Amino acid sequence: MLKGKRIVLGVSGGIAVYKASALTSKLVQAGAEVKVIMTDSAREFVTPLTFQALSRNPVYTDTFDEKDPRYIAHIDLADWADLCLIAPATANIIGKLANGIADDMLSTTLLATEAPVYVAPAMNVHMYAHPAVIKNMTTLDQWGYKFIEPGEGYLACGYVGKGRLEEPETIVQVLENVDSPGWLHGKRVLVTAGPTREKIDPVRYFTNPSSGKMGFALAEEAARLGATVTLVAGPVQLETPAGVNRIDVTTAEEMYQAVLANNKTQDIVIKSAAVADYRPAVTYDKKMKKQPGEYVVEMERTKDILKKLGEEKERQFLVGFAAETDTPVRYGKEKLEKKNLDAIVINNVAAEGAGFGHDTNRAVYINHKFEETELPMMTKKQLAQTIFNQIKLDWNHE
Template sequence: MQRLYRKRVILGVGGGIAAYKSAELVRRLRDQGADVRVVMTKGGREFITPLTLQALSGNPVHLDLLDPAAEAAMGHIELARWADLVLIAPATADLMARLVQGVADDLLTTLVLATDAPVAVAPAMNQAMWGDAATQANAIALQKRGIRLFGPAAGSQACGDVGMGRMLEAEELAQRAADCFESRALDGVRMLITAGPTQENIDPVRYITNHSSGKMGFALAEAAAEAGAQVTLVTGPVHLPTPDRVNRIDVVSARDMLAACEASMPCDVLIASAAVADYRPEVIAPHKLKKDPTSGDGLLLQLVRNPDILATLAQRPDRPFSVGFAAETENLIEYAARKLQSKNLDLIVANDVANPNIGFNSEDNACSVIDRELHETRFPQTSKAKIARQLIDFIRERLTRHQD
């Protein structure tokens, strides 16, 4: 599996001659499936044009902190949330010093302060500058803060000197970027994930459903597979591609979903992120229902309860470690905690679907996870892909504790 596949990488380009290597680096990252957005400093633009990097990345290049069009939507914050990795290559001595000081005087340094994604820098400078005590102290300070240093390498330099300070080649930088996502912590764990909505037929052309897009469940399946789990994804009707190395089972109704889940048991972990219809029509009309002139303006449908998939699976003798989702529009934590206890869950993920920025069909999410002791852990707003990885890491840690 390509570890950079569908990862969101921000490439920061500083003002050094090694910026010419950034073009090849964009190609290498994209060859491994990464979505790349480039942020250039003013100095970086003196060595390579934004147009070149735009053509290679397939995305507009971001240049200015005070861009009226971008800042109307808080551009630097959006970029910070978007990123799965921020890689600065080349990172000059000046840029490293500004990062150490927490300076936020351009777009690149500002988003580094705002992101919760891993940050890596690829130093590139004259050998004397790299060897200077101030630069060495800055390199140590950055590493202590969790910022990765990729390089530098030794060799001949543009100025004619020979020594440490060369930026690593694009191929090695891309490999090190991929290594940031290396995680096989769930090797051998059998994981069953439900996703999307269900559809409950009224007649051959109409049905009851909801607004779930399935994006969160599919992101969880992808993150779990990346971590080494054997993933079975049972999904209602959605328009999403199947994540790599995930066994997908398509269903329509709640009863279909329950049957597919039971056929996929036993498993070690159940993540029930599907938005399952609580009710279905008692009788499905064999033909399309017509307007009845004698019934006035209404149509009466008799509904019956659907089986509770999550509660059913969580009560089995071979019960898996069970994680539910609660999508609420009010009293989020109270209702989620009640659901956790009534369904015998180990964890529940609470989502505020009344917020249009993180609700159904949104690209972002924010949530809280509640455990059996009713402790709440919050995950702030970011992309669903990133939230999914954070949740999988959290579930892995709790699963390990549960098994111990």
Template structure:
């Protein structure tokens, strides 16, 4: 999987609290995403998890002391501050949030924090009453106003026995926020509608007609667009995927439901990327009860579903940009070119199901991008999130041409 953190330097600061042990999981996740992780711990944090554990996971020396006598000509807090591509505090206590808000620099974490110009992500963890204290909330609001990103704590049973908001967010969510902070926000201000997954057309309460789409391509596009700063709405058929973070998801089942959701959203969007595999036909009638086996053969009358992409193409404004997808098993370019032109798309992503590594269920894809001017752009095998970024890059170029 490609990541915005590949080759980036993350300075992870760990402050004192029971949630400090989760920093091990977060460090592992960041390493898997390709980041170099440099860790600073407050003295109190070392009581909850050892520096040695984090040194093994990060493969770098953990810094704990302002006056460490380990020989180096570098001024440690300045060196780490300059090295950081993203600066993270997780878990963050009320104490460090207060220091950050008011410029107090009296330990290794707070002095490095004062010296960095890197994007900052803070994940608070504390007792509910502490988190809800007006002073803490004012400090958080002050830091947010200065551009600091916060990963909201979760609600649940806390270590002290209380129940409420204050648990450290899931390390996966924190890692996502860090990745987003490392991603250029070149789609800031754009509203993007993405469709993904299959549709299901019911025959009876038990059976339905569908396809093999897993939604992976559309979900990758939605996630990458969100990370790049867009306001993303995802209309999704039934899939076994977690909802992308910070994306508005509209869940549907049938093609008619997808049609209605998309057409309602269309006037609000700058871009539409239609990656869903929508059923072309549905049963003319749906039985109220399960159909029983009565004969060797059974016929089901089918009626055509609305052509959502064609309707989008007919209704789109001049300032809207539309990307369609096609899945073929032969005559890929010819059939896809006809779809691009017939449905008034600005670009189209063409896939051949018979190509190794392409199509449904894979984490990879092989695609050819087609454009209105008659040009095409064949792409080699790559991860779907890498293809997602290329699609978004090309959409951005088309959008800018429209002025």
């Protein structure tokens, strides 16, 4: 898939630069034409000569070093690229890109290119979790940059955790799969997202702070992987992801009807919506007037959508979400078993940067074998990718 591809490899400064040299070699072996841009910090670890020998092309280090007077080097490189890859991507280069800073050859070229940009971060585990870094990655993610998640393991700084540059073989595999059909090609996926609203009168209702961002990210990722996607969305202010069929609903009952009407034809059902458990037993067509004293609203249960899906499940792979604040894993496991799920994603909504309204999330994924996978803080789009990776491992979809 990489044969003939023109790749600009941006190498920023960090101990993982040595892996970038192996990555260059593997890209060339895969048939790609590679041109390398190095930052000054990267040159402190590995010399440009190494990358020149491996890529068989000149290495670019200085914005003002115009190798051919007929062209402006950073514009020429930006236009030449079929795709750009930053590996390793430090917190510094991520911050520059997210804030429009172009002060060296690499950042200037990346701001000028219209090619897809893939970012492979590598940094200390605490830097990777810093709010500024998360904010910058979220910004780039929203702009369409693609992230190749770092691995977990022993880091050069002595810590053990997430932040190690992904292995060159894996990065090459990711790039090779860019133009190939996704593993969900030919499959049907239903996702629910957002809150529901339960009316008291024309101007008052019960709801919750769900933004729908997690569900929309899941629908977007499913479409990217080739699925035919149906998104049942409560009242949210979000654009419909490309290639997704959206059904808008307001109440829990409307969501129940929409989901059940589409359930039978699905291969995967992910219920990430925050559906009201209760609704007012009595509603009014006209606005209720303010009265002296207390007012008590009698509530009645809504239909349990996830339980019904578990009862009707045939071949579908059914994934539930659980938003908890106390002992979330214990409650999540109980829900997994009681509702006949294949997997559950548990959010501790009391955790900083997680839960409703945030662009980031952290969760625990538990499969039907009760095997737990801790999913650390990341953007919701990245979490959606990770969840589908877990589903692929657990679902016998052949």
